[in-house]
C-alpha cells in the first residue's frame with residue numbers, strides 16, 4: 001500500500017468509529033439483550049427501511065412513520081405530530097445525549113412503535129433501528 005493511502009486510512013479510522021462510540025454503552029447493552037431474545041445480525045439498512053416505512057393507522061386512516069415526528073433527517077430537530085412540541089435531534093452526531101439513557105430508549109421505542117406501527121417492535125426491529133440511528 002502506498003504511504004499516502006496508509007496515512008489517510010489511519011486518519012479516517014477514528015472518524016469511522018466516532019459515531020458508534022458516542023452511543024455504545026446504552027445501545028450495546030440493549031443490542032445484547034435483543035440478541036438473547038432471539039435477534040440475529042443488526043442491519044443499518046433494515047433500520048433505515050423501517051424508519052421510512054409508512055403504516056396506516058387503523059382508526060384515523062392516516063399514514064404514520066418514524067419520520068412523522070423525527071423527520072427523515074435525524075440531524076434535524078423533530079416536531080411531535082400531535083402536540084407540536086419540539087423534539088431534539090436523534091442523531092448521536094449532533095445530540096450527544098441521544099441514545100445514552102437505557103430507560104428512556106426503552107420507554108420511547110415501546111411508545112413510538114405502538115403509535116407508528118400499531119404494535120410493539122420486535123427485538124430484531126429495535127436493534128436494526130438503533131443501529132441505524134447510531135450512524136446518523
Ligand code: HEC
Pocket residue numbers: 051065066067068069070080081082087088090097098099100101104105108109112113115116117129
Ligand atoms: C408521535 C411522535 C413520534 C413518532 C411517530 C416517533 N417518535 Fe420517537 N420520540 C418521540 C418523542 C417525543 C421522543 C422523546 C424526545 C425527548 O424527550 O428527548 C422520542 C424519542 C425517541 C427515542 C429515544 C431517543 C433518546 O433520547 O435516546 C428513540 C430511540 C425513538 N424516539 C425512536 C423512534 C422510532 C424508531 C420511531 C418509529 C417506529 C419513532 N421514534 C417514532 C416522538 C415520536
